[in-house]
Amino acid sequence: MSGSKKQTNPWILRSDIRLALVTGLGAGFGLLNSVPFGYYVPLCTAAVLSGSYGNSMKLSIQRILGSVMGVVIVLLFSRNLQLPLPLGLGLALASVRLIGGALGLQVGYKVAGNIVIMGWLVHSAEETVWGMSRLFWTAFGIALSLWATRYVWPSGTIPSLHRQFARFIDEMIQDFQLEKQRLEDDTPNRFSMANRRDRRTEILQQLNALRQQRDQAQIELGLNPENHPLHQLWTELDLLISQLMSVLDGLRGLTAPIQSPPWIKALHLDEAEVLRHQIKLLTALSSNLRQPDLAEHQSLDLQALVALNRDLEAVAKQLTVNLELHAGGRGKDAGIAPEQMRQIVLRTSLIEHGASVMHDCLPGMVRSKPVTATR
Numbered sequence: 523m524s525g526s527k528k529q530t531n532p533w534i535l536r537s538d539i540r541l542a543l544v545t546g547l548g549a550g551f552g553l554l555n556s557v558p559f560g561y562y563v564p565l566c567t568a569a570v571l572s573g574s575y576g577n578s579m580k581l582s583i584q585r586i587l588g589s590v591m592g593v594v595i596v597l598l599f600s601r602n603l604q605l606p607l608p609l610g611l612g613l614a615l616a617s618v619r620l621i622g623g624a625l626g627l628q629v630g631y632k633v634a635g636n637i638v639i640m641g642w643l644v645h646s647a648e649e650t651v652w653g654m655s656r657l658f659w660t661a662f663g664i665a666l667s668l669w670a671t672r673y674v675w676p677s678g679t680i681p682s683l684h685r686q687f688a689r690f691i692d693e694m695i696q697d698f699q700l701e702k703q704r705l706e707d708d709t710p711n712r713f714s715m716a717n718r719r720d721r722r723t724e725i726l727q728q729l730n731a732l733r734q735q736r737d738q739a740q741i742e743l744g745l746n747p748e749n750h751p752l753h754q755l756w757t758e759l760d761l762l763i764s765q766l767m768s769v770l771d772g773l774r775g776l777t778a779p780i781q782s783p784p785w786i787k788a789l790h791l792d793e794a795e796v797l798r799h800q801i802k803l804l805t806a807l808s809s810n811l812r813q814p815d816l817a818e819h820q821s822l823d824l825q826a827l828v829a830l831n832r833d834l835e836a837v838a839k840q841l842t843v844n845l846e847l848h849a850g851g852r853g854k855d856a857g858i859a860p861e862q863m864r865q866i867v868l869r870t871s872l873i874e875h876g877a878s879v880m881h882d883c884l885p886g887m888v889r890s891k892p893v894t895a896t897r
Contacts, residue, residue, distance in 0.1 A: 566663025576741035588630025592637030593653035838877035
C-alpha cells in the first residue's frame with residue numbers, strides 16, 4: 523500500500539559479518555594447527571554463534587553436552603559391547619535419544635547422534651583420537667564464539683535498555699516539574715480528567731515497551747539471569763518507577779492547591795522544595811544510566827547519588843515537621859473546610875512517600891555488585 527510505511531530490512535547484519543569472520547578465522551586456525559580434525563571449529567562456531575550472548579551460551583551448553591554424550595556412547599557400544607552393527611548402532615542411537623531427553627537437550631542430542639554414526643562408520647579405526655580431538659575443537663569453538671559475542675560487535679540490547687530507562691525517568695521528571703510549578707503558582711489549575719487519562723495511557727504504553735525491552739535484554743545475561751547484578755538493578759528500577767507513577771497519579775487526582783492563608787502557601791513551597799531535590803536526584807540517576815560503560819562496570823556515581831539522597835531525606839523530614847506544626851490546630855482557625863484540609867494532608871503525604879521511595883530503592887542499587895563479579 524502506498525500509505526503504509528515501508529520496513530527497510532538490511533541485507534547483511536553485523537551479526538552475520540561477525541559469524542563469517544569468526545568462522546573463517548576458526549577454520550584457518552583449525553586447519554593450520556597440528557591437532558587433527560580442526561575443521562570441527564567452523565562447524566561449531568556456525569552452530570552456536572548467535573546474535574546474543576545468552577542464546578550462544580544456551581546453544582554452547584547443548585553442543586558440549588551432546589558431544590560428550592555422543593563420544594561416550596560410541597566408545598561404549600563400539601568397543602566394549604560386542605553387538606552386530608545394525609543392533610549396536612540402533613541401541614546406541616536409542617540411548618542417545620533417551621539420555622538426551624533425560625538431560626533436557628533440545629538440539630544437543632542431534633549432535634550426539636551424528637557423532638555416534640560418524641565415529642562408528644567413518645572413524646572406527648581411530649575412534650578414541652577422533653572423539654577426543656572433536657571434543658577439544660568443540661570446546662575451542664565454543665570459547666571462541668562466546669568471546670566473539672562479548673567483544674566483536676556485541677549486542678546493544680543492554681545499553682539500549684539503560685537509555686530507555688533514562689528516557690522514562692526523564693518523562694517522570696517532567697511530570698514532577700509540572701507538580702512543582704503548580705505548588706509555586708499563585709493561581710494553579712487542576713488537570714482535566716481527559717488529560718490525566720491520556721497521560722496515564724501514554725506512560726503505561728512506555729512502561730510496557732520498557733518491560734518488553736527488559737525481557738529481551740535479560741537473554742544477554744546468560745545462565746541464571748535472576749542472580750545477575752544487572753537483573754537486580756533493573757528490578758529495583760522497575761519498582762522505583764512503578765511507585766513513582768503511583769505518586770504522580772495521586773498528585774494529578776488532587777484538586778488544585780490553595781494558596782491562602784500564608785502558612786499553607788509556605789507549606790506548598792516546602793513541598794515544592796522536596797520535589798526540587800527529588801528532581802535533582804532523578805536527573806542524576808538518568809545521567810548515570812546513560813553512561814556507555816554501565817553494562818560492563820556499572821560505574822554509577824554513587825557518591826553524588828548518596829549525597830543527593832541525603833539532601834532529599836533532610837527536606838522531607840522538615841516537611842513532615844512543618845505539616846505537624848502548622849496543620850495541627852490552624853485548619854479550623856483559618857476556616858479551611860475539612861475536605862480541603864484532607865487534600866492538603868494527602869498531597870504532603872504523597873510527596874513524602876515519593877521521597878521515601880527514592881530512599882528505599884537507591885541503597886539497593888548502591889549495594890549492587892559489578893557485572894564482572896563472580897556469580
